Amino acid sequence: MSEIVLDAVEVSRDFDVSKPWLQRVVSREPKRTLRAVDNVSFAISRGTTLSLVGESGCGKSTVARLAVGLYAPSGGEIRFEGQPLSAARAQAALRRRMNMIFQDPYASLNPRWRVRDIVAEPIRAFGLLTARDAITARVGELLTQVGLAPADGEKYPHEFSGGQRQRISIARALSSEPEFLVCDEPTSALDVSVQAQILNLMRDLQQRLGLTYLFISHNLAVVRHMSDRLGVMYLGRIVELGPGEDVFRTPRHPYTRLLLDAIPDLDMVGKSRTPVGGEVPSPIDPPSGCTFHPRCPLANDRCRREKPAHTKHGNVLVACHAVEEGRTA
Amino acid sequence: MPLLEVQNLTVEFPTRRGVLRALDGISFDINAGEVLGVVGESGAGKSLTGAAIIGLLEPPGRVAGGQILLNGSRIDNLSRDKLRPIRGKQIGAIFQDPLTTLNPLYSVGRQLVETIQTHLKLSDRDARERAVQWLEEVGIPAARQRIDAYPHEFSGGMRQRVVIALALCAEPRLVIADEPTTALDVSIQAQIIALLRGLTRDHGTSVMLVTHDMGVIAETADRVAVMYAGRIAEIGPVRDVVKHPAHPYTEGLMGSIPSLEHRVERLRQIDGAMPRLTAIPRGCAFNPRCPKVFDRCRNDRPELMEAGVTRAACWLYARGAAHV
Amino acid sequence: MNAVARFIDSDFLYSFRRSPVAIISALVALVCVFGAILSPWIAPHDPFDLASLSLMDSFKPPAFMADGENAYLLGTDDQGRDLLSGIMYGTRISLFVGVLAIGFALAVGITVGLVAGYMGGTVDAVLMRIADVQLTFPAILIALLVDGVVRAVLPREFHEKIEIYVLVFAIGIARWPQFARTVRGSTLVERGREYVMAAQVIGLSRARIMISHILPNVLGPVLVIATLNLGLAILDEATLSFLGVGLPPTQPSLGTLIRIGNDFLFSGEWWVTIFPGIALALMVLSINLLGDWLRDALNPRLR
Numbered sequence: 001m002s003e004i005v006l007d008a009v010e011v012s013r014d015f016d017v018s019k020p021w022l023q024r025v026v027s028r029e030p031k032r033t034l035r036a037v038d039n040v041s042f043a044i045s046r047g048t049t050l051s052l053v054g055e056s057g058c059g060k061s062t063v064a065r066l067a068v069g070l071y072a073p074s075g076g077e078i079r080f081e082g083q084p085l086s087a088a089r090a091q092a093a094l095r096r097r098m099n100m101i102f103q104d105p106y107a108s109l110n111p112r113w114r115v116r117d118i119v120a121e122p123i124r125a126f127g128l129l130t131a132r133d134a135i136t137a138r139v140g141e142l143l144t145q146v147g148l149a150p151a152d153g154e155k156y157p158h159e160f161s162g163g164q165r166q167r168i169s170i171a172r173a174l175s176s177e178p179e180f181l182v183c184d185e186p187t188s189a190l191d192v193s194v195q196a197q198i199l200n201l202m203r204d205l206q207q208r209l210g211l212t213y214l215f216i217s218h219n220l221a222v223v224r225h226m227s228d229r230l231g232v233m234y235l236g237r238i239v240e241l242g243p244g245e246d247v248f249r250t251p252r253h254p255y256t257r258l259l260l261d262a263i264p265d266l267d268m269v270g271k272s273r274t275p276v277g278g279e280v281p282s283p284i285d286p287p288s289g290c291t292f293h294p295r296c297p298l299a300n301d302r303c304r305r306e307k308p309a310h311t312k313h314g315n316v317l318v319a320c321h322a323v324e325e326g327r328t329a
Numbered sequence: 330m331p332l333l334e335v336q337n338l339t340v341e342f343p344t345r346r347g348v349l350r351a352l353d354g355i356s357f358d359i360n361a362g363e364v365l366g367v368v369g370e371s372g373a374g375k376s377l378t379g380a381a382i383i384g385l386l387e388p389p390g391r392v393a394g395g396q397i398l399l400n401g402s403r404i405d406n407l408s409r410d411k412l413r414p415i416r417g418k419q420i421g422a423i424f425q426d427p428l429t430t431l432n433p434l435y436s437v438g439r440q441l442v443e444t445i446q447t448h449l450k451l452s453d454r455d456a457r458e459r460a461v462q463w464l465e466e467v468g469i470p471a472a473r474q475r476i477d478a479y480p481h482e483f484s485g486g487m488r489q490r491v492v493i494a495l496a497l498c499a500e501p502r503l504v505i506a507d508e509p510t511t512a513l514d515v516s517i518q519a520q521i522i523a524l525l526r527g528l529t530r531d532h533g534t535s536v537m538l539v540t541h542d543m544g545v546i547a548e549t550a551d552r553v554a555v556m557y558a559g560r561i562a563e564i565g566p567v568r569d570v571v572k573h574p575a576h577p578y579t580e581g582l583m584g585s586i587p588s589l590e591h592r593v594e595r596l597r598q599i600d601g602a603m604p605r606l607t608a609i610p611r612g613c614a615f616n617p618r619c620p621k622v623f624d625r626c627r628n629d630r631p632e633l634m635e636a637g638v639t640r641a642a643c644w645l646y647a648r649g650a651a652h653v
Numbered sequence: 654m655n656a657v658a659r660f661i662d663s664d665f666l667y668s669f670r671r672s673p674v675a676i677i678s679a680l681v682a683l684v685c686v687f688g689a690i691l692s693p694w695i696a697p698h699d700p701f702d703l704a705s706l707s708l709m710d711s712f713k714p715p716a717f718m719a720d721g722e723n724a725y726l727l728g729t730d731d732q733g734r735d736l737l738s739g740i741m742y743g744t745r746i747s748l749f750v751g752v753l754a755i756g757f758a759l760a761v762g763i764t765v766g767l768v769a770g771y772m773g774g775t776v777d778a779v780l781m782r783i784a785d786v787q788l789t790f791p792a793i794l795i796a797l798l799v800d801g802v803v804r805a806v807l808p809r810e811f812h813e814k815i816e817i818y819v820l821v822f823a824i825g826i827a828r829w830p831q832f833a834r835t836v837r838g839s840t841l842v843e844r845g846r847e848y849v850m851a852a853q854v855i856g857l858s859r860a861r862i863m864i865s866h867i868l869p870n871v872l873g874p875v876l877v878i879a880t881l882n883l884g885l886a887i888l889d890e891a892t893l894s895f896l897g898v899g900l901p902p903t904q905p906s907l908g909t910l911i912r913i914g915n916d917f918l919f920s921g922e923w924w925v926t927i928f929p930g931i932a933l934a935l936m937v938l939s940i941n942l943l944g945d946w947l948r949d950a951l952n953p954r955l956r
C-alpha cells in the first residue's frame with residue numbers, strides 16, 4: 001500500500017453548546033456539549049481521494065476543519081505525513097503542503113481584494129517567492145492552470161460568476177504548492193454544468209500534480225465520480241467506509257442504502273418509490289445505541305442498546321449489528 | 330383547453346444602463362393535472378417565470394409583452410385587487426425557504442385557518458378541522474396536538490410540509506413550486522417529492538415545478554422545459570428530454586450530470602458560462618458555446634420548433650436544414 | 654477602465670447625482686469646511702488681532718439693517734469683532750475639535766471592536782461590558798467628567814494650552830463605544846466567512862487576519878456612523894463651550910460665540926448669538942444629511 005498522507009485515529013470533536021455562563025447559572029442548567037464528530041478513523045494514501053458523504057449536520061465540515069487543523073480534536077489523533085497534525089502545522093514547510101477549498105464561492109474570497117492578491121497570499125505568507133515580477137508570473141500561471149486568464153488577476157471577485165470564483169479559490173489553494181487538499185463541498189453551490197467543469201478540473205489537477213484529496217459532499221453521484229475510497233457519515237460517525245466501487249456496488253449499511261435509494265435519478269423517469277420516513281435526529285441528544293435505529297428498517301433491541309462497532313466485510317468497514325449478524329436481506 | 334397558457338411572455342427590468350430583458354418571449358402550456366418541470370442554470374429565468382405568473386414580480390421588474398391565461402382568461406393585466414383572490418384560491422405557491430413563507434409570529438394552525446377562510450366559506454370550527462386534516466395529509470405526526478405550534482418548533486422538512494399544506498389548503502388549480510426541496514437533505518427531499526406528487530395527483534392539481542435538479546424533475550414531472558438565458562431551449566415529455574435531448578444545450582446538460590450507475594473518467598463539459606443579461610449574443614443565445622454551431626445560428630434567433638418528440642429552439646431542426 | 658472613469662460610472666456617484674438633498678448638503682458642508690480652513694486668508698477681519706479691535710465698533714448690526722456697515726456683513730459683537738470672521742474662525746475650531754475627536758473615537762472603537770469580535774469569549778465579554786457601561790452615560794456627561802478631572806489634576810497655566818485636546822479626548826472617549834459595537838457586529842459576521850478560514854488555514858497571525866482581511870470589510874458601516882457622529886461631536890463641543898467648560902473666549906469656537914452672544918439676546922443685539930447658531934445648525938445638519946444619504950447609498954438592500 002502506498003504512503004499515507006493523512007491518518008485520523010479515533011478522532012472526536014465536542015462543541016460547547018451551553019447557554020452563556022450567567023444564564024446557565026440562573027436557570028441551573030448543566031453544561032451541554034455536542035459531539036459533532038464521534039470516534040472517526042480513516043487514512044488517505046498519496047495521490048488518492050477519500051470522500052465523506054452524509055446529510056446536513058452529520059459532521060462533514062467538522063472533519064474537514066479537523067483535517068487542516070482549524071479545530072483541535074477533543075479526542076484521538078490526526079497525523080499528517082507521519083507527524084501529529086499540530087506539530088506539522090507548527091512548521092511552515094509542512095503547513096504549506098495542505099490547503100483547503102470551500103463551499104461558498106461568494107464568501108470564500110475577500111471581496112475587497114484583487115484576485116491577484118487573493119491568489120498570491122499563500123505565496124507571500126510562506127515566502128515562496130519574493131520578487132514582484134516572479135509573483136505576478138506565478139499568479140498568471142496559476143490562473144491559466146485553472147482556466148482563467150492572467151489578466152483576470154486585476155479584477156475583483158464580484159466580477160466573476162460562481163464557477164469562476166471557485167476556480168480562483170482553487171488557484172489560491174494551489175499557490176502554496178500543496179500535496180493535500182481538503183475540499184468541503186466545492187461544487188454544492190454550483191449548477192450541474194459548472195460543477196462538471198470544476199470536477200473535471202479537479203481531477204485533471206490531481207493527475208497532473210499528484211494531489212491527495214479529502215473530498216466532502218452530500219451528493220452521492222458526485223462522490224462516486226470523484227472518489228477512490230468513500231466514507232458514509234451519520235450523526236458524527238462513519239457508518240460505512242471502503243473502496244468507492246465496493247460501497248456503491250453492494251451498499252451494506254442500512255443508511256447507505258437509504259441514501260442511495262433517496263437520490264432522485266435520471267433513470268427514475270416515471271417510476272415511483274417509497275421513501276424512508278423520519279429525519280436526522282439532533283446531535284445534541286442522539287438516540288441510544290445505534291443512532292440510526294429510529295429510522296432503520298432492521299433495528300432490533302440490541303440496536304437500541306448497544307453501539308455497533310466496525311466490522312470488516314471484504315474491503316469495507318461497516319458499523320451495524322444487522323450486517324454483523326448477517327440479518328440483512 | 331390547457332389550464333395555464335403562457336404566450337410570448339417577456340419580462341424586463343429597467344435599469345440606468347438600459348432595459349434588461351430577463352425573460353424573452355417564453356411560451357408554454359400546463360394542462361390540468363399535469364406537472365411541468367422547469368430546469369436551467371441559476372439566472373436562466375426560472376423563478377421570474379413563476380413570479381410573473383403569480384403576479385409577484387418585484388418592481389421595477391414588469392411584464393413587457395405577451396400574455397398569461399388561466400382557464401382562458403388573462404391574468405397578467407389584472408389589478409392588484411383582482412389578482413389577490415386568484416392567488417391562493419387558483420394558484421398556490423411554494424418557495425425554497427419555508428421560513429420566508431411562514432409567519433414566525435403566528436401558530437401554524439392560525440395561518441392555515443386564515444388561508445382557508447380567506448378562500449372558502451367555512452366556520453372557525455370547520456376551518457380548524459380542515460387545517461388538522463391538511464396537516465395530517467402532509468404527514469405531520471400528531472397533527473391535532475401540534476396545530477398550535479409555531480414554525481420555529483418544526484424542523485426544516487416539517488416546515489416545508491406545512492408550507493405545502495398552506496399552498497394546497499385553498500385547493501388551487503395550479504401550484505407553483507420554486508425549488509421546494511433545494512434547502513432539504515436528500516432523504517427529506519425524497520419524502521417531500523413523493524408527498525407533493527401524491528397530493529397533486531389526488532387533488533388533480535397542476536404543478537409548475539421549478540428546480541435546477543434534473544433528478545428531481547425526472548422523478549416528478551410529466552413534461553419539462555429547459556431554460557437558457559431567459560428563453561426556453563427545449564420543451565417536451567420528461568423521458569424524451571432526458572434520454573434523447575434534441576437541443577445541444579440539453580444534451581450537454583444531461584452529460585454533465587454525474588451518474589450513480591456508472592463511473593466515467595471525465596464528465597461531459599460545456600465550456601464557458603451562460604451569458605449575462607447584458608451580453609446575450611445575437612442569434613441563438615447558446616451559439617458561442619455550441620459544438621454544432623453554424624452560420625445561421627449567429628444571425629437569426631431560433632424559435633421553438635418540432636424536433637422529433639420534443640420541441641427545441643435550434644436551427645438544426647429547421648425544416649429543410651441538413652441534420653447533423 | 655481606470656479608477657476615475659470607474660468612479661464616474663459608479664452607482665455611488667449616480668445615486669449622489671440623483672439626490673438633491675445630498676447635493677445641497679454636500680455644497681453647504683463644503684462651503685463650511687473651506688470657509689473654516691481658509692479663514693485666515695479669506696476672512697474679512699482677524700478677530701484675534703487685538704490691535705484692529707475698537708470698542709467703537711461694538712454691537713454694529715448686520716449690514717442689511719439701518720445702522721449696519723458694509724465692512725461688517727453680519728455685524729459685530731460686544732468687543733467690536735466682526736461676526737462673520739468670528740464665525741469662520743469659530744467653525745475652524747469646531748471642525749478641528751470634531752474631526753479630531755471622531756478620529757480618536759474611531760481609532761479606539763475600531764481596535765476594540767475588531768479584537769472583541771475576532772477573539773470572542775472572555776475578551777469580548779469584558780470589552781463589551783465596558784462599552785455597555787459607558788453607553789449608559791450620555792456623551793456630554795462623560796465629557797464633563799473627563800474635563801473636570803483634567804482641570805482638577807493639571808495646573809492652571811496649562812489649561813488654556815491643552816484645553817482643546819482635553820475637549821477632543823473627552824468627546825472622543827464618550828463616543829467610541831458606538832463604533833466598537835458596530836465594528837464588533839460586522840466582525841462577528843466576517844469572522845464566520847470562508848475567506849477568513851482560508852487565511853487561517855495557511856497560518857496567518859490573528860493580527861494580520863484582523864487588519865488585512867477583516868478591517869477593510871467592516872470599515873464601510875462604521876465610517877457612515879462616523880459621519881453622523883461628526884455632527885454630534887461638533888454639537889458636544891458647542892454644548893461644552895456653551896456651558897463654559899469648553900474652549901476659552903480667547904479661542905472662540907461656535908459654541909463659545911453662541912454663549913457670549915446669549916447674554917445680549919434680550920438686550921436687542923440678537924445677531925451676536927443667532928448667526929453663529931445658524932452657522933452651527935447648517936453645518937451639523939448638512940453633515941448629518943450627508944451621513945444619512947451615505948448610509949442609504951451604501952446599503953445594497955435599499956437600492
Ligand SMILES: Nc1ncnc2c1ncn2[C@@H]1O[C@H](COP(=O)(O)OP(=O)(O)OP(=O)(O)O)[C@@H](O)[C@H]1O
Nearest residue numbers: 015017034036055056057058059060061062063283
Ligand atoms: N462551532 C460549533 N459550535 C457548536 N456546534 C457546532 C459547531 N460547528 C459544528 N457544530 C455542530 O456539529 C454538527 C456537525 O456540523 P458540520 O458543520 O460538521 O456538519 P456538515 O456535515 O458539514 O453539515 P452541512 O452539510 O450542513 O455542511 C452540527 O450539528 C453542527 O450544528
Ligand SMILES: Nc1ncnc2c1ncn2[C@@H]1O[C@H](COP(=O)(O)OP(=O)(O)O)[C@@H](O)[C@H]1O
Nearest residue numbers: 342351370371372373374375376377378387606
Ligand atoms: N430585481 C431584479 N433586478 C434585475 N435583474 C433581476 C432581478 N431579479 C432577477 N433578475 C435577473 O433575471 C434573471 C433571471 O432570474 P431568476 O428567474 O431569478 O433566475 P433562476 O432561473 O435562477 O430562478 C437573472 O439574470 C437575474 O439576475
Ligand code: SF4
Nearest residue numbers: 290296303320321322
Ligand atoms: S445497528 Fe441496527 S439500527 Fe443500526 S443500522 Fe444496523 S440494524 Fe439498523
Ligand code: SF4
Nearest residue numbers: 613616619626643644
Ligand atoms: S441554433 Fe445553432 S448554436 Fe443554437 S443550439 Fe442550435 S446549433 Fe447550436
Ligand SMILES: [Mg+2]
Nearest residue numbers: 060061062184
Ligand atoms: Mg458542511
Ligand SMILES: [Mg+2]
Nearest residue numbers: 372375376377
Ligand atoms: Mg431561482
